[in-house]
Amino acid sequence: MILPVKIKVIVTLIAIGFLAYVSRLILKRRLKEEYAIIWFVSTFILALLSFRSDLLDTVAVLLGVAFAPNLLFAGIIFVGMVYLLHLSVKLSKQQEQTKNLTQEIALLKQAILENKVNSLGPDKIEE
Amino acid sequence: MKIAVVIPAFNEEENIASVVNGLNSMAVANKLDVTPVVVNDCSLDNTAAIIANLNCVALNLPVNLGIGGAVQTGIKYAYRNGFDVAFQLDGDGQHPASEIPKLVQAHIANNWDVVIGSRFLTNEGFQSSFARRTGIKYFKHLIRFMCGVRVTDATSGYRLLNRKAMAIVNDYYPHDYPEPEAVVMYVRNNCTVGEVPVVMLERQGGVSSIGTTTSIFYMVKVTLAVVFAYFVSVRKR
Known part of the structure; x- marks a missing residue:
């Protein structure tokens, strides 16, 4: 289950936009870095999984989850x-x-x- | 014996003057050294202006804290200013000042750290509704089950604390609906808790903080709080 190119572009743009917004919040001192870490990490993981959804499938098979x-x-x-x-x-x-x-x-x-x-x-x- | 009487007040402009004046005349009549400590919990009405002109200590909270935080403020004041005992009293006129000497005598005679004024030892005066009495009975059994102490009126806010109990409240006091949880807290911190029959009045004005919709939440919250208070046991200090 590899995603088509169109959705990859959309996901990349959303991820970059989200990271930029979180960074902006930090720069404007409206968000502390300690709270931003979770947003950075989860955005990265979600972006990674959109590109390499086979990773998700591998883990699902390992854990015995039928539907990844x-x-x-x-x-x-x-x-x-x-x-x-x-x-x-x-x-x-x-x-x-x-x-x-x-x-x-x-x-x-x-x-x-x-x-x-x-x-x-x-x-x-x-x- | 220096006695502080802590009266939490939120929008009590109608009752607060008579409560404070009643306390002061009771003190004169019984030759007691009583200082009323009114804690104005950021009232929206004229309470602040009224208590400023009364013969009492007026503590004005800049932010509304709710009953637990307000009572704790007054107890902190009493504890830090060297009072021997502190009373807590409701500001809505339900707790008559005339019962104070009775609690003081019970405190001296029995050496109790905490004395609770109970409506249900002799069943005199305002007895509250059936639903509320049922709830209070439930707390009686719950507290006896948890700590083996018989408290017939755990929701009563009419209480005397000595310095040992004040020190506990100075450290920690529950946020909302604090009374039953506080009983367990005192017992678990090795305070002796006793009860004295008092006559309470129906509230003179204002509305109870516990309506029918909140009563279920109240029961669940307080049950949890009582159980947790037991396991927290002695707080480190």
């Missing part, structure tokens, strides 16, 4: 789920950090009102 594209979809869904979980963890951490900062602001505003700001360390307990 199913392996691709299962792989993509699995990676996507893991990445979503990773993002949920990041989000929970950020929520906790935001909450702590919010609380510190409220406590500091009160400390300023009470003129205690000099004696108040980050976790100082006045006994």
Whole structure:
């Protein structure tokens, strides 16, 4: 199952366009490099598989998957789920950090009102 | 004994003044050293302006955190400013100030680290709806199963914490619907938890945060939280 030339050109253009957009996001500092890695890698793999779909067929045969594209979809869904979980963890951490900062602001505003700001360390307990 | 009473308030302009004034007059009548600590959870109404003119500590959160984050802010304040005990109280007028001396006495007499005001020890006062009482009974059995402690009103937000319990809350407090999970957290951190009968009132105004559609989510979330709180056990610090 080798793809015709037309679709190869389209896939290449989409992959290049996507990589260019991700790079642009990084350059404009709207995306951190650590988050971009997964997009670079997955774009590369998908582009590679479009050119060499026989690779996918080989792996499918090795794993005993009857219909090769199913392996691709299962792989993509699995990676996507893991990445979503990773993002949920990041989000929970950020929520906790935001909450702590919010609380510190409220406590500091009160400390300023009470003129205690000099004696108040980050976790100082006045006994 | 320095007592802080933490009152989380979100859009409570109608009730907050009477709650704070009621606390202050109760303190005078019972010769207690009480400091009301109102945590304004980024209210959209006039709560901030009202509490600024009341005889209380006003903590204004710049971002809305929800009940758990608001309560934790007040407890952090009490803990860091050397209060001996901290109360948490709902800002909607359901928890009468007059019951505070009873919880303080129980704390002193039994040396409990956490004292919970329960509606269901003597079944007096506002008893909530049938569905809610069923849910609360379920939590009673769940908590007894998980940690072997009898808590008849695990959803009660009327609580006294000593400095040991405050230190735990200073480190971590659940985000939303925190009460039942917090009970397990206290027990797992070797706090003694006791209950005292209190009379609660029907809410004076405002709307409960738990409607019929959210109640199923509430039960599932809190069950998970209680089970997980058990396995987290003692938090490192």
